[in-house]
Amino acid sequence: MENHNLKLVLVIGGTGAQGSPVVKALSASGRYSVRILTRNPSSTQATKLGALPNVTLFKGSQDIQKDLHAAFAGVYGAWVNLDGFTIGEKNEIFYGIRAYEIARHQGVKHYIFANSDYTLRKAGWNEQYRSHNDAKGRVGDLILSHGQSTMKTSLLTTGPYIEMLLDGMFVPEEQTDGSFIWENPSADGKIPLIALDDVGAYSLWILDNPTESAGLDLEVATDQVSFADIVATFTKVTGKHGIHKVVPLEEYLVKAEPYPGAYSNFTVSPDVSRDESFTTWRENFAAWWRYWGEGKGATRNMELLDRIHGSRIPSLEAWMRMNNYDGRPKSVLKSLYDLRKGGANSE
Numbered sequence: 001m002e003n004h005n006l007k008l009v010l011v012i013g014g015t016g017a018q019g020s021p022v023v024k025a026l027s028a029s030g031r032y033s034v035r036i037l038t039r040n041p042s043s044t045q046a047t048k049l050g051a052l053p054n055v056t057l058f059k060g061s062q063d064i065q066k067d068l069h070a071a072f073a074g075v076y077g078a079w080v081n082l083d084g085f086t087i088g089e090k091n092e093i094f095y096g097i098r099a100y101e102i103a104r105h106q107g108v109k110h111y112i113f114a115n116s117d118y119t120l121r122k123a124g125w126n127e128q129y130r131s132h133n134d135a136k137g138r139v140g141d142l143i144l145s146h147g148q149s150t151m152k153t154s155l156l157t158t159g160p161y162i163e164m165l166l167d168g169m170f171v172p173e174e175q176t177d178g179s180f181i182w183e184n185p186s187a188d189g190k191i192p193l194i195a196l197d198d199v200g201a202y203s204l205w206i207l208d209n210p211t212e213s214a215g216l217d218l219e220v221a222t223d224q225v226s227f228a229d230i231v232a233t234f235t236k237v238t239g240k241h242g243i244h245k246v247v248p249l250e251e252y253l254v255k256a257e258p259y260p261g262a263y264s265n266f267t268v269s270p271d272v273s274r275d276e277s278f279t280t281w282r283e284n285f286a287a288w289w290r291y292w293g294e295g296k297g298a299t300r301n302m303e304l305l306d307r308i309h310g311s312r313i314p315s316l317e318a319w320m321r322m323n324n325y326d327g328r329p330k331s332v333l334k335s336l337y338d339l340r341k342g343g344a345n346s347e
């Protein structure tokens with residue numbers, strides 16, 4: 001049951017790695033109730049979140065417009081993270097725009113878009129930096145361009161999750177001698193890693209402080225670190241030897257792609273028809289590594305983040321200590337979890 005004494009916030013992507021800390025933070029605040037849009041209210045993640053105070057589950061899909069209309073109806077606020085890795089870049093742009101338009105139609109008061117760096121624009125329109133992040137970046141720019149009358153809008157821009165050290169792109173390989181190797185093409189730039197728990201706190205701050213957060217593109221990070229920093233911190237915290245082995249991009253891409261010729265949205269079957277707007281995993285992650293590895297995303301205003309979230313996780317070292325990080329993998333991303341068990345609706 002939705003509690004009508006609280007401000008109701010629709011969270012799209014609420015069962016995911018980024019959205020679930022937002023749901024938890026809003027629920028724990030006692031100031032908001034939450035409606036989560038999910039394709040499968042019976043999933044492990046949805047069931048756990050649905051048991052929290054003032055959280056309800058709403059069955060629907062982010063790429064069906066009638067579901068978006070129904071989901072946005074009657075809500076005060078919205079926090080929207082579309083999953084480009086599932087719906088693809090072109091759909092992410094279309095539904096990113098449609099979700100915003102439908103929210104306006106439905107009279108939403110504060111719209112938070114879970115944004116990512118517009119890598120192509122921030123790297124000076126050089127196509128070598130055109131990555132999957134751009135789908136959100138384009139939509140984010142468009143949203144802010146419409147101003148702040150009748151609906152407040154805020155961008156919450158995340159770089160790579162710090163949790164990618166556990167699942168996904170930044171997991172090291174344990175060697176027989178007990179050392180851990182990060183083998184990738186990263187240059188020595190600083191990468192703005194964000195701890196997901198703090199995404200919840202920043203989202204709550206945005207909702208609680210509309211005067212300051214309206215029109216803001218809040219670029220968040222826990223720490224801006226190079227791979228040399230990551231291995232040095234790992235060694236300091238765990239006492240284990242960490243190594244960053246830089247390999248040429250082409251060599252890395254062939255070795256790391258999920259399957260030969262994989263698409264960027266590799267969690268969706270390769271047999272599903274795709275048009276030429278779909279990038280391959282190699283094209284996408286070549287640009288992704290260039291952008292982040294060269295430090296082009298190290299643009300976060302850490303003083304601002306300290307001010308608005310004084311108890312934020314202060315550093316990569318603190319995150320590693322808090323999480324007893326030991327270099328070994330753990331499940332973080334719902335899409336990868338679903339892929340391993342055979343699909344988002346198979347529970």
Ligand SMILES: NC(=O)c1ccc[n+]([C@@H]2O[C@H](COP(=O)([O-])OP(=O)(O)OC[C@H]3O[C@@H](n4cnc5c(N)ncnc54)[C@H](OP(=O)(O)O)[C@@H]3O)[C@@H](O)[C@H]2O)c1
Nearest residue numbers: 013015016017018038039061062083084160161333334335
């Ligand atoms: N990994 C990173 O470091 C990173 C950093 C910044 C941004 N991002 C971006 O975050 C997005 C993915 O979110 P995540 O990291 O939270 O991934 P995740 O843990 O895999 O979660 C995916 C979320 O998307 C939802 N979803 C997928 N397709 C849906 C659909 N058709 N209708 C409704 N919900 C749908 C899932 O909900 P249900 O399964 O419950 O329907 C789930 O909540 C991607 O666009 C990615 O580019 C990732």
